[in-house]
Amino acid sequence: MTTPEAPAGRRGALATAPEAASPDAPATPVAPAAPGPVRQQQTSTVLTPLGLLTVLLGAALPMIDFFIVNVALPTIDHDLHAGPAMLEMVVAGYGVAYAMLLVVGGRLGDMIGRRRMFLWGLAAFGLTSLACGLAPDAWTLVAARVAQGAASALLLPQVLATIQAATTGKRRAKAVSLYGGTAGVSSAVGQVLGGLLVSVDLAGTGWRAVFLVNVPIAAAAWLLAARTVPETRSPHPARVDGPGTALLAATLITLLLPLTEGRAAGWPLWSWVLLAVFPFAATAFVLVERRAERLGRTPLVPPSLLRIPSVNSGLLMLVPFTLGFGGFMFVVAVALQNGLHFGPFAAGLSLVPLCAAFFLASLAGPRLVLRFGRRVVVAGSLIQGTGLALLALTVHDGWPGISVAALAPSMAVLGFGQGMVMPVVMRIVLSELPMTQAGVGGGVMVTTQQSGLALGVATLGTLFLSLLPSVGIRDALLAALLTQLAIVAGTTLLTLRLPRTVR
Numbered sequence: 001m002t003t004p005e006a007p008a009g010r011r012g013a014l015a016t017a018p019e020a021a022s023p024d025a026p027a028t029p030v031a032p033a034a035p036g037p038v039r040q041q042q043t044s045t046v047l048t049p050l051g052l053l054t055v056l057l058g059a060a061l062p063m064i065d066f067f068i069v070n071v072a073l074p075t076i077d078h079d080l081h082a083g084p085a086m087l088e089m090v091v092a093g094y095g096v097a098y099a100m101l102l103v104v105g106g107r108l109g110d111m112i113g114r115r116r117m118f119l120w121g122l123a124a125f126g127l128t129s130l131a132c133g134l135a136p137d138a139w140t141l142v143a144a145r146v147a148q149g150a151a152s153a154l155l156l157p158q159v160l161a162t163i164q165a166a167t168t169g170k171r172r173a174k175a176v177s178l179y180g181g182t183a184g185v186s187s188a189v190g191q192v193l194g195g196l197l198v199s200v201d202l203a204g205t206g207w208r209a210v211f212l213v214n215v216p217i218a219a220a221a222w223l224l225a226a227r228t229v230p231e232t233r234s235p236h237p238a239r240v241d242g243p244g245t246a247l248l249a250a251t252l253i254t255l256l257l258p259l260t261e262g263r264a265a266g267w268p269l270w271s272w273v274l275l276a277v278f279p280f281a282a283t284a285f286v287l288v289e290r291r292a293e294r295l296g297r298t299p300l301v302p303p304s305l306l307r308i309p310s311v312n313s314g315l316l317m318l319v320p321f322t323l324g325f326g327g328f329m330f331v332v333a334v335a336l337q338n339g340l341h342f343g344p345f346a347a348g349l350s351l352v353p354l355c356a357a358f359f360l361a362s363l364a365g366p367r368l369v370l371r372f373g374r375r376v377v378v379a380g381s382l383i384q385g386t387g388l389a390l391l392a393l394t395v396h397d398g399w400p401g402i403s404v405a406a407l408a409p410s411m412a413v414l415g416f417g418q419g420m421v422m423p424v425v426m427r428i429v430l431s432e433l434p435m436t437q438a439g440v441g442g443g444v445m446v447t448t449q450q451s452g453l454a455l456g457v458a459t460l461g462t463l464f465l466s467l468l469p470s471v472g473i474r475d476a477l478l479a480a481l482l483t484q485l486a487i488v489a490g491t492t493l494l495t496l497r498l499p500r501t502v503r
Contacts, residue, residue: 047166051228052175057221058122059159059179060186061214062152065129066095066326066453067190069145070333071344072198072207079206082138085264088461089142091330092260095454097149099256099447100249103300106157106443107241110234114158114165118225121155126218133211160442164430165232174366176430180423181362183449185355187325191333192355195348241292244300247285252451254278259458263466301444305433311441313497314429315448317377320491321421322452324484327460331480334464339400339473346404353408354415361419369424374498380420381492385485387414392481399474421491428498460484 047055069076073087082090109117128148135141163175197209205212254274262271292299306312336347361380368376390410398406426445433441460480467476 045166045230045232047162047171047175047230048228050224051166051230052163052178054221054224054228055118055159055162056178056182057217058118058155058225060182060189061122061125061218061221062098062156063183063186064190064193065148065152065211065214066091066098066450067187067329068194068210069094070330071191071194071337071347072210073334074337075198075207075344076138076141080135080138080141082141083264084465085261086138086142088260088264088457090138090145091457092256092454093142094145094149094152095450095457096252096256096260097146098152099450099454100252101150101153102157102447102450103248103443104240104245105153105155106161106441106446107300108154109158109161111239113231113233114162115225115229115231117154118158118162118229119222121151121153121158122218122222122225124151125155126215126222127151129211129214129218133205133208133215156446157443160430160446162229162232164433164442166230173427176427177362177366177423180365180426181359181419183422183426185359185362187329189355191329191351192348195344195346199343199345239298241289241298241300243288244285244292247281247288248300250281251278251285254281256451256454256458259455259462263462305441305444308432310428310430310432310499311444313494313499314425315445316497317425317491317494318429318445318448319452319455320487320494321425322449323456323459324487324491325418325422326453326456327464327480328456328484330457330461331464331477335473335477339477340402342404350404350407351411353412354418357412357415358419361416362423365420365423365427368420369427373501374424374428374495377421377424377498378492378495380417380424381488381495382417384414384417384421385488385492387411387417388481388485388488390414392478392485395474395477395481425498431499 069090073090076082076090077087080086105117105121125148128144128151131144132141132148135144160176160179163172163179167175193213194210197213198207200209202209254277258271258274262268262275265271286303289299289301290303293302293304306315332351333347336342336350337344342350365376372379387410390413391407394402394406394410429445430441460483463483464476464480467479471479
């Protein structure tokens with residue numbers, strides 16, 4: 001028997017037992033004995049600490065892989081003769097596929113079970129990581145990265161949806177904060193780990209190790225998930241919105257592809273054509289989604305979801321925040337290696353203070369937000385701006401003799417501010433979501449996050465790379481940092497639209 005998804009107090013009703021719904025279940029006189037195990041499964045939908053650790057590990061893998069490749073780009077260029085356009089595709093191909101399919105991944109989890117999709121996503125992520133690590137040429141690597149992004153889109157939405165469906169109260173608030181902390185820390189850890197793996201050159205694998213390391217981790221996470229993650233799904237799952245999915249894909253591709261590849265290709269005609277198509281694709285997507293909801297269907301991104309105040313204000317702030325974050329990580333990775341001539345390990349090590357401060361701030365976030373509400377985000381945004389200003393001063397005054405230690409203070413301040421912003425904003429987005437929209441809501445939020453990261457690489461990355469020939473690396477980096485500082489000023493104003501209190 002399938003029970004409706006319940007409010008927070010009725011956690012046992014959140015799962016649908018596959019055995020009970022199976023058409024092959026034996027209809028014999030001993031059938032009354034079956035409800036025992038079925039009831040056991042239905043009442044075991046509480047996410048245990050080990051289960052939470054497992055889903056957070058699954059969430060970390062796709063996030064790490066968005067950034068882990070950054071410090072390996074010079075080595076990939078040398079080994080595969082990739083060139084600037086191909087290198088940007090290695091980063092952006094993953095990000096575009098990832099962002100394009102995230103909402104679909106959330107909807108599939110609602111339909112066929114979030115634990116099941118989590119397991120399938122882990123398996124696909126491990127296999128596509130293997131394909132990336134064994135790629136013989138640049139085009140094969142780009143194709144494998146696109147496939148890896150698609151696998152990530154199956155995996156990641158199940159994490160937030162499972163947290164929403166299988167936790168309540170303070171446990172949910174803490175789990176969402178840990179998810180937000182994982183999102184930020186994984187980004188920095190990706191570049192630190194990437195630098196370490198390239199430097200160590202395990203068994204002569206060089207840059208390939210940044211992908212091959214995922215295979216045993218994904219296998220271990222799969223085994224843990226099979227034992228510790230409860231099965232949940234929507235009681236009234238909707239079909240995948242085909243027209244909405246196609247139009248969302250067209251919207252993201254027509255924006256991100258020309259912004260990422262246009263500069264490296266010399267801004268050919270196709271890049272301008274795609275940019276011209278973008279507003280029409282975006283408008284068509286909005287109109288189709290509104291019409292689908294008006295007719296009683298379930299659109300890919302329900303417009304009513306975006307009318308929830310916490311969702312609307314949180315997503316509006318998440319876009320510029322992640323745009324600046326994604327662009328910063330890409331630009332800094334290139335500048336440290338090509339400008340300061342840091343090796344991959346030193347370039348990754350430079351981000352350790354940011355990573356550690358981000359994690360500490362994300363741990364303090366749940367307690368701070370209960371006392372101060374949205375003022376935590378305001379303070380975090382101001383601290384982030386201070387960190388960027390300090391980093392810009394360090395670059396301006398100390399170039400080219402800047403050491404890893406000289407970068408540490410500004411990186412720590414920057415990371416602490418970011419750690420006060422991202423987890424709390426994610427918590428705000430999810431705070432008023434109805435339980436029945438846990439999957440699609442999580443998918444929309446992570447799509448926004450990943451689209452922002454990819455857009456940051458495309459915009460700040462393009463600004464930085466286009467300025468290099470004329471002004472040099474130092475001034476190009478300063479231009480990118482000051483641009484991000486302006487973006488942070490805008491996000492600080494947007495904090496005033498957030499709910500005063502946070503659930």
